[in-house]
Each structure stands twice: as structure tokens, then as C-alpha cells.
Amino acid sequence: MNAPAKPREKTRFDTIGKPRRRVDGRAKAIGQTRFADDLVLPRMLHAKLLRSPHPHAIVESIDVSRAQAQRGVHLVLTGAEFPVPYGIMPVSQDEHPLARERVRYVGDPVAAVIAVDEQMATEALQLIDVKYRKLPTVASPEEGLAKPEPRIHDYGERGNIHRNQSYEFGDVEEALARSDHVFEDLFFYEGNTHLPMEQQASLASVEGDGKLLLQSSTQNPHYLHRQLARVLQVPAAHVRVIATPNGGGFGGKCDPGNHEFVVAKAALMLGRPVKICLTREEVFYQHRGRHPVLMKVRTGVSNDGRLTAMHLQTLLDGGAYGSHGPASTFYTGVLTPVTYELPRFKFEACRVFTNKPACGPKRGHGTPQPRFGQEVQLDKIAERLKLDPAEMRLRMVTQPDSLTASWLHVGSTGLAECIRKVVEMSGWKERRGKLGAGRGLGLACSTYMCGAGVSIYWNKMPHSAVQILLDRSGQVTVYCGATEIGQGSDDVLAGLVAESLGIDPGWVRCVTGDTGITPIDLGSYSSRVTIMMGNAALQAAGRLRDTLAAAAAEALDTLPDRVIFSQDRVFAAQDAGKTMSFIEAIALAEAKFGTLAAVGSYAPPKPPGRYKGAGVGPSPAYSFSACVVETEVDEHTGWVTVPKIWIAHDIGRALNPVLARGQVIGGVYMGLGEALMEEQAFRRLPPKLSSALVHRNPSMLDYKSLTSLDMPEVEVALIEYPDPNCPYGAKEVGQGPLLPVMPALANAIHDAVGVRIDEIPITPDKVLRALEKKEKGEAPRVGPESFPSVPYPAPTFVLPPWEGGDGNELKGQEGRKAA
Amino acid sequence: MSAVPDRVHATLRVNGEDQQVSFAPYKTLLEVLREDLNLTGTKHGCELGECGACAVLVDGEPLLSCLELAVQCEGRDIQTIEGLAKGTELHPLQAAFADHGGSQCGYCTSGMVMTAKALLDKEPAPSRERIREALAGNLCRCTGYQQIWESVESAAKALREGKR
Ligand code: FES
Ligand code: FES
Secondary structure: OOOOOOOOOOOOOOOOOOOOOOOOHHHHHOOOOOOHHHOOOOOOEEEEEEEOOOOOEEEEEEEOHHHHOOOOEEEEEEHHHOOOOEOOOOOOOOEOOOOOOEEOOOOOEEEEEEEOOHHHHHHHHOOOEEEEEEOOOOOOHHHHHHOOOOOOOOOOOEOOEEEEEEEEEOOHHHHHHOOOEEEEEEEEEOOOOOOOOOOOEEEEEEOOOOOEEEEEOOOOHHHHHHHHHHHHOOOHHHEEEEEOOOOOOOOOOOOOOHHHHHHHHHHHHHOOOEEEEOOHHHHHHHOOOOOOEEEEEEEEEOOOOOEEEEEEEEEEEEEOOOOOHHHHHHHOOOOHHHOEOOOEEEEEEEEEEOOOOOOOOOOOOOOHHHHHHHHHHHHHHHHHOOOOHHHHHHOOEOOOOEEOOOOOEEOOOOHHHHHHHHHHHHOHHHHOOOOOOOEEEEEEEEEEEOOOOOOOOOOOOOOEEEEEEEOOOOOEEEEEOOOOOOOOHHHHHHHHHHHHHOOOHHHEEEEEOEOOOOOOEOOOOOOOHHHHHHHHHHHHHHHHHHHHHHHHHHHHOOOHHHEEEEOOEEEEOOEEEEEEEHHHHHHHHHHHHOOEEEEEEEOOOOOOOOOOOOOOOOOOOEEEEEEEEEEEEOOOOOOEEEEEEEEEEEOOOOOOHHHHHHHHHHHHHHHHHHHHOOOOOEEEOOHHHOOOEEEOOOOOOOOOOOOOOOOOEEEEEEEOOOOOOOHHHOOOOOOHHHOOHHHHHHHHHHHHHOOEEOEEOOOHHHHHHHHHHHHOOOOOEEOOOOOOOOOOOOOEEEOOHHHOOOOOEOOHHHHHHHO | OOOOOOOEEEEEEEOOEEEEEEEOOOOEHHHHHHHHOOOOOOOOOOOOOOOOOOEEEEOOEEEEOOOOEHHHHOOOEEEOHHHOOEOOEOOHHHHHHHHOOOOOOOOOHHHHHHHHHHHHHHOOOOOHHHHHHHOOOOOOOOOOOHHHHHHHHHHHHHHHOOOO
């Protein structure tokens, strides 16, 4: 195992594991935290974007002269100013800050006005004359497969297929053929969006030294930094990105946004600060949210309820641009084998471009959709085989330190404990089936990565780095590129450094998310920050501790490795009377060794899989969750009420239990909203109204989300089996707990009224339709009825570890037969 | 018909202090607070009355500042998040939100705290149900609300015990 370098670990903690006020809590509670739109600079101008009213059109001409002449207008920009495309993934650089010759969805930006205030900029937008030539549109992946022309992009696999892939780990058909049962189910998961409370905002300016500064509500300042340099064609060293604290991200602020390039370019051209804040409606167009995914799941099972093989097919509605799509496509399958022992696995996935806002990463990135399908199908299997769904799962959870058929390494796992815990908390055994008419319990499990094993662009450098400065005033300043999006990354950073140095977190000042000052961290995505930043922080702190110990040992008359750091003091291990304050230790060390600073960095271990494509899915560790949802279904209205949810999350170790619990409940909340109501849905206007594909509900009123009145009580258990790859054993908690909620709800509805809703969201109309079917004696199910023929490629064939494989692709039919 | 003036001059009473301010007459209270008085503690998530992030207290009642014209607030008592702490000492609601996970990203926090304050000013011991109801117009995407309810309960207790 490639274990990361770790400093000597503490086992008794002063700070870790204790509930405490988060380090940024005070500023937030008094309204002093400065979000991007709170920033103001002298001579600041305001930008507004003109967006396409057509879902697919050629931009024949743009005349900006009238807008340009308008009072208060300083600059009008069009695609002509932006020849270089961008995209977060190197293989999908398919966007321009302002469309050049083509628009691809309603809302695609075509021009920008920079004016004295927002009002004037908005008025001037109406004076821009754009001539469009409308093109036929693609509304769904099915349509995209059927209509290869016109192509939305001139790259991709072919026609309107963006990504198309197939992997097979062991001969799946052969295993299905000899299974006692084969279950085949279709599922659909509608798209939904992040809806962060803060609308995206950015402020660009030119600093005194002539360099560009962009302060922006971004989760990924590092990737934005790279893209800005590329698109604006200025050296990266002349660009500085500061990620302002995000008012929620959930993946929606991972992609660089059109607006960020526009204000940056305008500031460089005008030499004045330029700010933009998207309207709520524009946030719905920026999107990058959950992909709508159609799934077909064929699973072989033995009579005693063990899995033999699974063939998973997914079809993703990508929207108009690549975004994180190549990764999203992988994620609709790669984590499927992590929860339960699965001897063979085949996974085919296809992402199709459509004329709608681009889909991308949302909390759980690509994995909630197949998880929903898998866990609902397991419930059906348990029902058919007359097994308890919890018991059945318990018997087949993956083992610690094992490999999956697809060569992912599962390190620590507390999944069995999670299942036992929610069974106990919810009274599953005693209450299930005895709640009375219309009421039910459902269970589901899930897993998530603690950081992607591979960076978004290929490189061999660290994924996270931390620098710590100490000085004789006792000040501990910690620098890291990680971004605070509400998840508590600053608190994790301060807490870990404080614990390692034996001081109160209040001593630590965090400087984060500033590419001009902080060492690189890849960003707040894929639940990577606690693990990667945390390991880097512990390495840096460990180095400083060694230095301090070397200086203090002499004065304490002990050996450096016998020096203990605790409670703002330094002690000799054997004699607590020999002690000095932390500040005295710093002064000694500073005198002896000079100015005190240390860096630490972290890169994930090399994954065991060696086939092409093995880079998506590996992680230093996986978190696990199990969830029980209780429902009450009104059989007359189809209305689903959720009185209570129990969830157990295998977190390794909870660094600050207040925050950990908050992340779990927040994840459950978001999952329940997706399960019951959230949908980013579109409709086609009638031909006389342009046939445009328009967003059904681009407002917070119409895009339904759970309010304080709708949200049930959530009972949380944190399962703590420290993971050796993680800082003090702490695994992720930001995304995992969302995942089991949707299938647990669907399973609970089945338990309550005996109908299957194989589609998310589960709205009352669907429940009613299923109940009507049940009444009529038809199959009591609502969900997709067919799966189109998708031209998946021939699979990359890899033997599972237990079939003699070595992690490489087995080439050719011969090799496969021999296997 | 007389022309609409470019700017109006008004005296707004904000957090107990009279503020002379001149602004375009179409500006909302939200805009004047944030842009003309630099009180950016009040947030916005929609500017359409849908999210509650912009809630402030006007004459003790929670009000969505994005829906109210600033000119209509002359002579009324406006309270924002900035006026809640006593010097550096946090209001019990602020302390509770910071301590009990009531605030994650913090973006909904000002609106939540102000709305909760209006509730506690009237009902010092609200039930969980009452708290949920009172906050139903304030969306939060981070917390799942539970730690917000707990924060309000803890603050109510502190206030009842005379911690302020
Ligand atoms: S900004 Fe006022 S309610 Fe949303
Ligand atoms: S704490 Fe982020 S929206 Fe409420």
C-alpha cells in the first residue's frame, strides 16, 4: 500500500472530536463575512450579459453600436473578443465566454454590457441587435441519438454523442446465464440544480502592479486561474484569483463561468473594477447540475440473495456543453461495486448533447442516479426472495482492505455498522410492516469517495499543499488554496493544525483560496478537502512540531521525541512539571533555527487498476452511509409525508461533531428535496413561439425545494472507524449522506402502499398513477418503459482480481475466451 | 405630471441611528442598505420575495427588504444584522447560530437570525413547530434547518435566563 507520509499521530485529542464553534462562525453570525457581491471598489462598473432566446441558432450578426452609444455604457463585448475556448476538463474545451458563431441553449450568453450601474447595463442590453438563424434542436438524449444532425458540437464521439464508453470486469453474460435469478429494471432520475442561496458574483480589477485580480464565488480558484490565463492569454503569474467564501456551492461553482471571463476581460480593457452578480434566473441557466440519467440495471442473484453479476447501462442528458461531462459519465457507474461484493460488473455509459443548460457536478456527482437504481432494485430482490432488505445487504457488504471487480481499493469500511445502527435507531425490526395502512419504512445504503484519485488535468504534482508560518507573537498562520463554501474547510484546517501543535484553534489564522498567496489546492469538489488538505496540513504541522520539539527538548532536559504539545503548552513526557508555554517554545526555536515555516503536501496513492479509464473512481478512502426513511402516503392525493429519517454515516472520525452532523443533515435535506420535488425540467414552446426549449421553473418559487416546514427531523449516528489514509482518520461527510435518501424513500413508499416509483422525483401524480394501476390490477409501477438502443462501443475487458487479472486490459476476443 | 426625480433624499433610521441618504427613487430597501449605506450583512438570493435572505426588521416585524421601496421606510425603525450585537458581544441568537451549526455557508444567516429575533421578541418560549413555521419563508440550502431550529431554541433559553 502506498500510504501517505504521516507525522506521528496523536491518539488523545484536545480539539478533535469536541463540538466547538467553527472558526468562521462569528463573522457569519454578525453579517461580517464578505461574499463576492458584498465587495465594492472605487470606480467600480457593473456588467450584464445578453443571453440567447433560442435553444440552437447560428449567430449571423451582432450590432452593438446603439448600446455602445448609450449614456453610462463603457464597453460592449461580444464573442469576437474571446477567440480561445475553455472548459474545466482538458478534453472538453468547448465553451466561449460569449458565443462566437453559435448559441446552444436558451440563456447562452452572446454579449455583455459594462456600464455605470446595473440598471444602465440592463437597459443597454436591449439595444444590442443580434440576428439569429434558428437550427433544429435536440431536447433529450433519445432525440440526440436519433438525430445525429445537426451536431451541437463538432467534436465528441459522433453525431450528438459526447462520450460513449464500455467496461467489463469478467464475463458478465456468462455469470448472468448461470444465476438463479436475473432482475432487469429501468430507472430514470430527472435533472435538478444546486440552488445555492448565493447567486454567482465576481469582481475583477487590475491591481496596483498591473496584474489581474478576480474575486469570485468559485469553488475551484485553481482551475479558474488556469482557465483565465488561457482564455485571456496572459501569463498565469499575472493573474490572481481569490475565492470569496461561497454562499453555498454544492458543485454549482466548480466550472469556470462565462461571467468570470467577461468581467476579467473588461477590467483589463478598461483599467477599472468590474463587477457582476447573476440574477436568480441566470443561475438556473448557468446550472451544471445533476444530469438526467436513464438507467437499465440487470443483476444476477443467487437464491440466498448474493449478487453474481451486474450489467449497468446509463444514458446521460448532458445539456449543451461538456462541463465535467467526461467525469460525470464515468461516475454514473464506477462507484456501483464499492458497497456490496459483486463478482463481475459491466458498465456502459453514454452522454449526449442537448440544447439545454449544461449539466455537471452536483453533490454526489453522477453517483446518486445509479445508486438510486441499484438500491431500489435490491429492495425488489429482497422482496422477491423474501429476505429482509437490511439482512440481505449486511451479508454482502464489501470487506475492509479489499478490491472490487473493477480494481478499486476499499480501505476502511463501517458500512455493516451503519446498517446495524439505522436498523436499531429506526426500530426497523419491530416497526416495519406494523405501522398501519399507508405508512412504511425503507432502507438504502451508499458510498462516496474521499477525493478523486486523479486531478482534472493530468499531472504528477501534489493535489493539496499547506504552508504554516509561526512567529514569536504566537501567531500561527496557515495558508492553503482550499475554498470555504460553507462546508467548514477553514475549520477543518484550523482544527487539525491546532491539534497537531497542541494549541487552541483560536490561535490559528486561516488564509485560504487565494492563488496569489496560498499554495495550490485543487478545490472544493469530490469531497477531497478534509483528506487532502488535512494530510498536507498535518505534514506541515508535524514538521514544525519537530523543529519546536528540537528547541524545547534542550530547555526541558528531555529528548525531542519525548516532547508533548498540549493545551497551549509544551511538556516533557515523563515530567509534566517540566513545561513551557507554546510561545516560549516558538521563541526558543526561532532563536535556534531562524524564522519558522513549513510546508506539507499530499497526493493520493496510486490506484491498483491499470487499464485506460482506471483513473476515475479510485480514492484514498470511501465513506459509507445507511439510511432509513419513514413515510406516510395519502392514497387519495398521492401526497408523501416523511415524518422521520435515520442515517448512520461512516465518517472515520468526526473532527468537529457539530459540523459533521450539520453536513449529514444538510445532505439528507438535499437528497430528500431531490427525491420529492426538485427538478430542472424543460418544455418545448409551440412552433409559433419559436419551438424553443425553455426552463419550466427558473425561480425559487417554482423550483420547489424543502422549507423549514417540510423538513423532517433527522437522527444522525456518526460511525467512527478511523481510516489510516485520512487525517486523524477523518473521511468525507459533505456528499455521501445525500446518496441513500432517494432510494430509501422509494423503498419506504413501496413498503407503505405497495407501489414502485422507479423515477425521481417521486411527485404525488406519479404515486397516484401507480396506485391507480394497482387498483386496476396492472403492475403497480411508474417509471421508464423502454431503454433506447445505444451504440455503446465494444467493452474494455479487464479480469477481476479473483479471476487472475493484473489490473490491465485483456486485449482481443482470444484473451477473453481464455479467461 | 411632474417628472420622477433622479434621486430622493431621505432620513432612514437604521439600527437606532439616523442616516441621511440620497438614492434613486426606484431603489429597494435592500439596495439602499447594501449599496448606499454599505450594510452588506443583509443578503439577497432572488430579489423577488422568494427566499428570505434579505429579511430585516422594520418596526419590529420581519420584512423582505427586496420588496420594499426604501422611500417607504422613512420614519420607520429599521434593524439589520449589523445592529444586533452589543459592541463585540453577540446577541444570543448570533452566538447560538455560530455554536450549534445554525450557520454553514452563512448566506441565509442574517435573514434567519432577524426573522427568529422577531419571533423571540414576541414569543420567548416558542415550540419547535412555531419556530419551523416562523422560518418557513427563509430558505437554507446548507443546514437542512434542524441545527437552525436547535440554535433558535438554545437562544430562546439563553434569553429567558436573562443572558442579555
Ligand atoms: S432576496 Fe428578498 S426574498 Fe430573496
Ligand atoms: S447556511 Fe448556507 S444557505 Fe443557510
